[in-house]
Amino acid sequence: MTIITRVAQWFADSAHWSGSDGIPRRLAEHVQLSAESLVIGALIALPIGIALGHYGRFGNLAINLSNVGRAVPSFAILVIAFQVFGLGDLPIVISLTALAIPPMVTNSYVALREVDPDVKDAARGMGYRELAQLLRVELPLSVPLLMAGVRTSAVQVVATATLAAIIAGGGFGRYIIDGLAQQDYTKLFAGAVLVALLAGATELSLSGLERLLVPKGIRLLKAPVAVRSAEVRAVHV
Amino acid sequence: MPARLFLEVVDPWVNWDWLSKHIPLVLDALQQHVALSAIAVIAGLAIALPIGVAAHRWRAVRGPALAAFGILYTIPSIALFAALVPYTGLTFVTAEIGLISYTLLILARNVVVGLEAVPPDVLDAADGMGYRPLARLLRIELPLALPAIIAGVRVATVTTIGLVTITAVIGEGGLGQLILKGLIESFHTPLVVATALSILLALVADLVLAGAQRLAVPWSRGA
Numbered sequence: 001m002t003i004i005t006r007v008a009q010w011f012a013d014s015a016h017w018s019g020s021d022g023i024p025r026r027l028a029e030h031v032q033l034s035a036e037s038l039v040i041g042a043l044i045a046l047p048i049g050i051a052l053g054h055y056g057r058f059g060n061l062a063i064n065l066s067n068v069g070r071a072v073p074s075f076a077i078l079v080i081a082f083q084v085f086g087l088g089d090l091p092i093v094i095s096l097t098a099l100a101i102p103p104m105v106t107n108s109y110v111a112l113r114e115v116d117p118d119v120k121d122a123a124r125g126m127g128y129r130e131l132a133q134l135l136r137v138e139l140p141l142s143v144p145l146l147m148a149g150v151r152t153s154a155v156q157v158v159a160t161a162t163l164a165a166i167i168a169g170g171g172f173g174r175y176i177i178d179g180l181a182q183q184d185y186t187k188l189f190a191g192a193v194l195v196a197l198l199a200g201a202t203e204l205s206l207s208g209l210e211r212l213l214v215p216k217g218i219r220l221l222k223a224p225v226a227v228r229s230a231e232v233r234a235v236h237v
Numbered sequence: 238m239p240a241r242l243f244l245e246v247v248d249p250w251v252n253w254d255w256l257s258k259h260i261p262l263v264l265d266a267l268q269q270h271v272a273l274s275a276i277a278v279i280a281g282l283a284i285a286l287p288i289g290v291a292a293h294r295w296r297a298v299r300g301p302a303l304a305a306f307g308i309l310y311t312i313p314s315i316a317l318f319a320a321l322v323p324y325t326g327l328t329f330v331t332a333e334i335g336l337i338s339y340t341l342l343i344l345a346r347n348v349v350v351g352l353e354a355v356p357p358d359v360l361d362a363a364d365g366m367g368y369r370p371l372a373r374l375l376r377i378e379l380p381l382a383l384p385a386i387i388a389g390v391r392v393a394t395v396t397t398i399g400l401v402t403i404t405a406v407i408g409e410g411g412l413g414q415l416i417l418k419g420l421i422e423s424f425h426t427p428l429v430v431a432t433a434l435s436i437l438l439a440l441v442a443d444l445v446l447a448g449a450q451r452l453a454v455p456w457s458r459g460a
Contacts, residue, residue, distance in 0.1 A: 003323045003324075067395070067443070070392070070395050070396055070399060070439075071395050071398070071399060071435075071436050071439035071440055071443070072399065072432075072436055073398075073399040073400075073402040073403075073413070073416075073432065073435050073436075074399065074403075075402045075403050075405070075413060075416060076402060076416050076428070076431065076432035076435065077432075079416055079417075079419060079420045079428055080428060080429075080432065082420070083419075083420075083423070083425060083428065155311055158313065159313030159314065159315070159316075160313075162313050162315050162316065163315060163403065163406075166406065166420065167420070173315070176315060176316070176319045176406075177406070179319070180319070180322070180406065180407070185322060185323040188319045188322060188323070189319065189320055189322075189323055191316070191319060192315075192316040192317070192319035192320035193316075193320070195312075195313050195315070195316035195319075196311075196312045196313065196316045196317075196320075199311050199312060199313050199316075200308075200311055200312075203311050
C-alpha cells in the first residue's frame, strides 16, 4: 500500500476528526496561536512602519530590520523563549510575534515611501491636514504593498507555529513531531498536508482581504503596482 | 522564592568550561551547517538560473514556473521535510531537497527581474554590433543582471542558513543539532552558542557576497 492511500485512509478515519488530538481541535489551536501572534505583531509593526515611512526617517533601520530578522533562526527563538518562559502558549506567541514584526515594518515603510510625492503635494494643496492626508491619501495608496508585508508575515507565522510542537505546543505540528517520534510516516505525511493546506489558505484569504481593502481608484492601476511590489519583494523580502 | 534558590543549580547562559571542552563538537556542527547551506544555494542557482532565463525569454514558461516555485515557497519548510521523509528517509538528501526548493523562488524571480531591467537601448546596440542571441545573453544581459542576481543569492543564502537549523528535526541540522541538544537536555550553552553562530554565519555570508558583488560589478560602485 502506498503512502498516499494510507494517508487518504488516515483522513477518512473518523477517529482523527474528534477529540483532543483530532483535526478540528488541532486546526483551532494552530489558527489561534497564529492569529494572536499576527495581530499583536501588526499592532506593533504597522504603526512603526507607517510612521517611519510617513516621515521618511530611519529608512536603513526599517529595511535592515527584515534582513536581520531573516538571519535569526526561528527554531532557535522558539527554543530560547521556551527556556525563558517555560511551558505554555506564552513562549510560542512571543516568538511568533517577534518573527511577524520585521516584514510588516519593512513593507509598510516601503509602502508609505512609494506614495507619489506629487500626490502628497496635491493633497496638501487641497487643504488636507497632516493626519487626514496620512489616513485618507497615503494609507489607501499604500494598501497593496502594506498587505504584501502582512501576507508574508502571516505565512511565516503559520509555518513557524508548526515548530511550536517541538516545545510541546499544539497545532498541526503535533502530527509532524509525533509522527517523527513514533516513526508513523502516515501521520507525519498527513500533518505535512494539513500544514501546507493551511499556509495556502492563509495566503489566499489574505489576498482576498487585500482585494477588498484596495480602493477602487488604484485597482485600475493594478498592473504597475503589482510589478513594483514584485521588485521590492525580490530585493528586500 | 529564596527557598528555591537553594535547590536550583543555576544554569548560566554560557558555560565556558563546557564550551572549551566541546569546541570540536561545535566546529563539526558549524562545518555541517556551512556544507548544507552552500550546497543548497549552489544547486538552487544551477536550477533557477536556466529557468529564470527561459522565463524571461518565453512568457509561456514564466507564469507556470514562478507559480510552481511560489507554491513550493508557501509550503512551510517543516511540512516539506516531513512529506519527503517517507520517500527519502531521515537523510541529507531530504534536507537538501527541502532547502533547494526554498531558494528557487527567490533566485528565479531575481534572475527575471534582473534581465527585465536591462535597458532596451543596450540590447539594440548589442544587436547592431552583431551579437548572436546566446552571446548577447552571456556577455551583455547576464552581466547587467548580475546585481539583481547576487541580491537574490544573498537573500537565499541568509534564508537557507536559518532554515538549516530546522533540519535538525529530521536528523541533520548542523548547528540546529546543538539547539535541539540544548532543548532536550535543558542546557543553555549549546543553544546560545549555536544560535549566535548561526546568526553570525548568516551575517558573514551576506557580507562576503556583498563584497563579491562589488568585485563582480565594478561599474555600479558609484551608485
